Each structure stands twice: as C-alpha cells, then as structure tokens.
Amino acid sequence: MLKEQRGVLMIVLMLSLTVCAGGCSKAAETPLPETPPTSIPTPAPTSALTSSGVDPFEQNVRLGRGVNLGNALEAPREGEWGVTLKEEYFQLIQDAGFDAVRIPIRWSAHADSAAPYTIEPSFFERVDWAVNQALSRDLLVVLNVHHYEEIMLRPKEHRERFLALWAQIADHYKAYPADLLFEVLNEPNGALTAGAWNSLLKEALQAIRQTNPERNVVVGPANWNSIDGLGSLEFPEDAHVIVTVHYYLPFQFTHQGAEWADGSDAWLGTTWQGTSSETQAVTRDLDRAAAWGKANHRALYVGEFGAYSKADMDSRARWTDFVARQAEERGMSWAYWEFCAGFGVYDPSAHAWNRPILEALLPPAQ
Ligand code: BGC
16 A cells, blocks of 8 residues: 555544554565575474364464564565574574464465466465464464455455465465464455454365365454454354454554655654553453454454554563553453564564564563
C-alpha cells in the first residue's frame, strides 16, 4: 500500500478508535549486511498430527510467549527492509526463553500472477529453512500470509490467487508437525471488509482443510485484526481455530514517529506512564476480547503488539510489560512485534538484546 493511501486510512481508523497496524511501504530501517544462511537444515518434522489433532486451547498455552520475525520474509524481497534471517536469531530466541515465533511472509511477491499461481520453489526452500530452524529448537511456528496488499484493494480479483496460494502452502506443509500453525491473512483491511473477509476466510479454510484436516489455524477479524473487529468475525464450525487480535493502543503512543503513519511526527514525545486511566483503557480492551473469546469458545492469541523505537524506552517497557501480563492473565498467548527492526527486542548491530523490552516480555524470575 502506498504511504499516502495508508495515511488516509490512518486518519479514518484513528477517528473510529480502531487499530491500524500494517500493510504499508516501509521507510528507512537500519540496513543489515546481506548474509545468506550458512547452512540449510534438513526438514525437521518431528511428530505428525494425531488423528484428533491438537486441542486449540492446549496449543495456545504452548504458543505462550512469542516474537515476530518481522521485516524479513514479508518485505518485497528478504533483506530489502534491513532484516535477513540468520540461524543465530533462532538460537537467541530459544535461549532467551520464548516459546514461539510468528513468521510473516509475503507469498504474493513470490508466486506467478497467472493461474496456477505457482509459488517459486526457491522461496519455499527459504521458508522451509526458517520453519525448520524454529521447529528444531522446539519453538512453535505461526506461518502467515502477510502484506498481500493487492487483495486489500481488489479482493474479488485476487480471490482465486489467494486460495491457490493457500492450497499450495497447505499441501507443502501437510506432513509437518502440529507445532506449525497457519494464519490465514495478516490484518485484512480496505476493500476486504468484514463481509468480504468472512466469505473469503471460509473458502481459505476449506482449501487448507483439504490437506490439513486438523492443523490449528489462526484467524483474525477484519479492520486490521482489531479487537473492535471481533464482533463481525464469522467462520465455519471448525474445532481447530485460534483467534488472533493485534494491539497497538494508544496508537499515538505506539506509532509515534513511525514513517508509515502519516502525521505521526506530531505524536513524538507521547509517554505511557501507567496511570490508572491508561491502564484501564488497556484492561477494558482486553476484557472485551476475552469476553468475546469466552462467549465464542475460542482461544485468543495477541499475534502483534509493540511500541516503536521512537517512543521513550521507559514508556515502551512499561506498556509492553503491562500488555503482556494482562494478556497472560486472561489466558491469551502473544507474539511481540518484532525481533530486530524498528520495534526490535534485539539490536543486531550491537549483537545485544534490548534489555528493558526483553525483561518486559520475559520478566526475570524473582
Ligand atoms: C505490519 C508492519 C508494521 C506493524 C506495526 C504489522 O502488521 O506488517 O509493517 O510495522 O504492523 O505497524
């Protein structure tokens, strides 16, 4: 999506107090050296899905505390947004004590534009490498379709291609262990309205179920996976679904100075002190999500939350800690946005964790 379009959307979304958190062209991130992977690990499916599959609530507990490997495989080409995945990243994530990674992937940039919309074999190999790096370290993996910008603008035109991408992805990973979860689409928005999304989502689930009858699949609501969107989310009766929401509120705090959020320079200096009105706003939002989950018997995954690096570090750490703990108290799993770019919990140039954020996510044992 063009920055200008994103800007218009931002204003609309801000006015309606919903969360906008994706689907934009990215501005400068600190470029990393382009380092090709040092080794190609062998595919590591360890255990197959059982005949009854894995209970989504149990799996959600194991999904626990995760991190998004953002700005890598969902860039137009890996490396263009400053992040090229390295084996050491998976080791760092495991050693730090995370349970899972979410891997955002722009499949749409690596597949033919005409039927049968074949995904490039070399791209599959690269994604396999990343998935296996995680699984072989006992990290659960949420693999999604991310930044399919065209489908947000012209859903009808891209329906067939989207379903063909899922048919290929699902078939490719059908023998992988249950620790690999699929997520249908990051942050549906724009012309992919709630109605359009609900029907596309049903078809995508059908395509996935042809080859993966019981794998847990993550689905989120329209309107950028916002909590407000949950009320309009519909999908077929399916026992193996985990529902996701993204949380970036207050947006003027978490996205201050973000190059892709028009007008966000005016928000620079916004702090988050953890006052009672600030904390109550968060708990009210998460209570609404939890109530929806309870009423609909669905496990909930906060698949993205984070505050951009232009906010002050104390506020970022306070907000991150508060949101993570509140999610946990309500039985939600989560994945921080993101590992080593603009929101980074890890600083790749210093080869060091961003300690305040890491400790907010994974508090040291008392
Ligand atoms: C988008 C990213 C963005 C983040 C926070 C994600 O869903 O894919 O591009 O940085 O949300 O806005």
